[in-house]
Amino acid sequence: xxxxxxxxxxxxxxxxxxxxxxxxxxxxxxxxxxxxxxxxxxxxxxxxxxxxxxxxxxxxxxxxxxxxxxxxxxxxxxxxxxxxxxxxxxxxxxxxxxxxxxxxxxxxxxxxxxxxxxxxxxxxxxxxxxxxxxxxxxxxxxxxxxxxxxxxxxxxxxxxxxxxxxxxxxxxxxxxxxxxxxxxxxxxxxxxxxxxxxxxxxxxxxxxxxxxxxxxxxxxxxxxxxxxxxxxxxxxxxxxxxxxxxxxx
Amino acid sequence: xxxxxxxxxxxxxxxxxxxxxxxxxxxxxxxxxxxxxxxxxxxxxxxxxxxxxxxxxxxxxxxxxxxxxxxxxxxxxxxxxxxxxxxxxxxxxxxxxxxxxxxxxxxxxxxxxxxxxxxxxxxxxxxxxxxxxxxxxxxxxxxxxxxxxxxxxxxxxxxxxxxxxxxxxxxxxxxxxxxxxxxxxxxxxxxxxxxxxxxxxxxxxxxxxxxxxxxxxxxxxxxxxxxxxxxxxxxxxxxxxxxxxxxxxxxxxxxxxxxxxxxxxxxxxxxxxxxxxxxxxxxxxxxxxxxxxxxxxxxxxxxxxxxx
Numbered sequence: 001x002x003x004x005x006x007x008x009x010x011x012x013x014x015x016x017x018x019x020x021x022x023x024x025x026x027x028x029x030x031x032x033x034x035x036x037x038x039x040x041x042x043x044x045x046x047x048x049x050x051x052x053x054x055x056x057x058x059x060x061x062x063x064x065x066x067x068x069x070x071x072x073x074x075x076x077x078x079x080x081x082x083x084x085x086x087x088x089x090x091x092x093x094x095x096x097x098x099x100x101x102x103x104x105x106x107x108x109x110x111x112x113x114x115x116x117x118x119x120x121x122x123x124x125x126x127x128x129x130x131x132x133x134x135x136x137x138x139x140x141x142x143x144x145x146x147x148x149x150x151x152x153x154x155x156x157x158x159x160x161x162x163x164x165x166x167x168x169x170x171x172x173x174x175x176x177x178x179x180x181x182x183x184x185x186x187x188x189x190x191x192x193x194x195x196x197x198x199x200x201x202x203x204x205x206x207x208x209x210x211x212x213x214x215x216x217x218x219x220x221x222x223x224x225x226x227x228x229x230x231x232x233x234x235x236x237x238x239x240x241x242x243x244x245x246x247x248x249x
Numbered sequence: 250x251x252x253x254x255x256x257x258x259x260x261x262x263x264x265x266x267x268x269x270x271x272x273x274x275x276x277x278x279x280x281x282x283x284x285x286x287x288x289x290x291x292x293x294x295x296x297x298x299x300x301x302x303x304x305x306x307x308x309x310x311x312x313x314x315x316x317x318x319x320x321x322x323x324x325x326x327x328x329x330x331x332x333x334x335x336x337x338x339x340x341x342x343x344x345x346x347x348x349x350x351x352x353x354x355x356x357x358x359x360x361x362x363x364x365x366x367x368x369x370x371x372x373x374x375x376x377x378x379x380x381x382x383x384x385x386x387x388x389x390x391x392x393x394x395x396x397x398x399x400x401x402x403x404x405x406x407x408x409x410x411x412x413x414x415x416x417x418x419x420x421x422x423x424x425x426x427x428x429x430x431x432x433x434x435x436x437x438x439x440x441x442x443x444x445x446x447x448x449x450x451x452x453x454x455x456x457x458x459x460x461x462x463x464x465x466x467x468x469x470x471x472x473x474x475x476x477x478x479x480x481x482x483x484x485x486x487x488x489x490x491x492x493x494x495x496x497x498x499x500x501x502x503x504x505x506x507x508x509x510x511x512x513x514x515x516x517x518x519x520x521x522x523x524x525x526x527x528x529x530x531x532x533x534x535x536x537x538x539x540x541x542x543x544x545x546x547x548x549x550x551x552x553x554x555x556x557x
Binding site for chain 2: 013016019026095098120121122124127129132133134136137138139141142157165167168172177178213214215217222223230231232234235238241242246249
């Protein structure tokens with residue numbers, strides 16, 4: 001069984017994003033970039049399934065600029081077997097990404113596609129669900145536990161008021177929530193090994209997918225800043241302020 | 250123009266967040282709602298103020314709001330609607346993108362403001378930026394943040410109920426079980442007061458130090474991602490970029506440093522209180538009132554003060 005794991009190169013989660021002065025977007029030039037944290041969880045889950053013997057190969061794919069190679073190398077250092085880079089200039093929307101992934105799924109024939117539940121840059125939380133829709137596959141989104149048993153995958157899902165279990169026929173889509181696992185750190189020997197693993201580059205144009213954006217960004221703005229308030233010395237003073245000044249209790 | 254709102258439910262009740270989605274949809278035109286579940290839910294939906302028609306999907310395959318059948322149903326109904334809307338909760342985020350893909354539409358998640366029928370404001374980068382986007386798609390598929398729209402009154406409407414037939418969908422997913430946390434406390438997303446704990450709570454056992462305060466205030470209990478990651482509390486209490494987005498009248502943060510991912514989930518609260526040992530904790534930069542001190546001393550004192 002083959003597992004496909006799409007990964008995205010995003011602004012590192014420790015960096016506070018800055019809105020560009022012209023309001024056209026968020027500054028990414030000269031900013032530290034890393035693998036989307038939820039995608040790290042997805043890679044880890046796929047590698048664990050292979051280590052348990054439930055899968056035979058883990059293929060990672062990224063759709064983006066040339067530097068997304070670094071993200072793919074990181075995924076291979078974590079244990080993925082090989083990588084595909086679909087080369088584009090602009091950051092495509094989830095609909096376009098899902099269409100590109102569909103063509104790769106048709107080519108590679110995985111039994112499982114494991115994705116992060118959302119990217120921390122556009123916060124869309126959509127690509128996995130959209131890919132599942134396009135393929136007509138079952139989707140186990142916001143997964144906190146995944147078991148592959150007898151041609152089915154059993155998924156525990158994080159829902160608003162607790163947890164839900166569903167089972168899905170294979171092939172299927174999984175999107176990883178944060179409690180699914182704790183991703184490993186790549187060891188130095190594995191980072192060296194990853195440099196020798198196969199990485200195929202495909203120009204997006206070769207896939208014949210319409211990637212034109214549907215959304216026009218009218219503007220990007222900083223949210224209203226909240227001002228720091230005051231420090232109070234005691235619980236007594238705090239309750240007095242909440243009662244008489246903020247009038248909130 | 251008419252919008253179709255998917256009303257999600259949990260534990261036999263329509264979720265309060267879905268009522269906020271109804272309010273958002275009233276900005277877009279006439280409002281119809283789709284309820285997948287039993288007759289009592291359809292009846293409750295017909296009472297919501299501002300709803301003119303209830304589409305009731307009574308077939309058993311929809312009862313658990315599985316994405317595969319429900320997205321197919323939405324697609325079959327979409328022809329009559331300009332907008333398809335749901336609350337940005339677990340159900341809306343599961344079902345709507347799938348339906349959007351089948352409609353060849355790019356969805357617009359987490360809308361916080363509606364500019365016009367094509368143009369919406371949504372946070373990106375954990376709320377560190379607000380993007381205004383205009384959709385070129387013929388239909389718009391959006392999820393809305395309940396913290397940004399008041400809930401529509403649950404009573405006062407008298408919409409007609411129309412039963413919709415089941416449609417074919419791939420038979421690839423099966424509901425197995427659900428565990429809802431059994432809490433007498435108010436719902437985190439709609440509570441007037443939220444009392445939250447972070448890594449500073451120390452352990453699962455010590456996290457309960459917040460219970461008497463939550464009881465005294467009638468508050469919901471929340472947590473930072475760090476507290477969830479440390480295993481102190483279940484994930485459904487998580488407030489932040491990847492958890493729930495809340496905007497209560499009063500948000501009290503105990504032992505929470507204030508990582509941007511957490512601030513993304515609570516910085517629109519009306520009044521923020523922070524209690525932390527570290528005077529440099531970033532949470533103080535957004536707090537209206539702060540106490541630098543040991544939360545395990547401050548919390549019991551607050552409970553005593555509130556009794557006075």
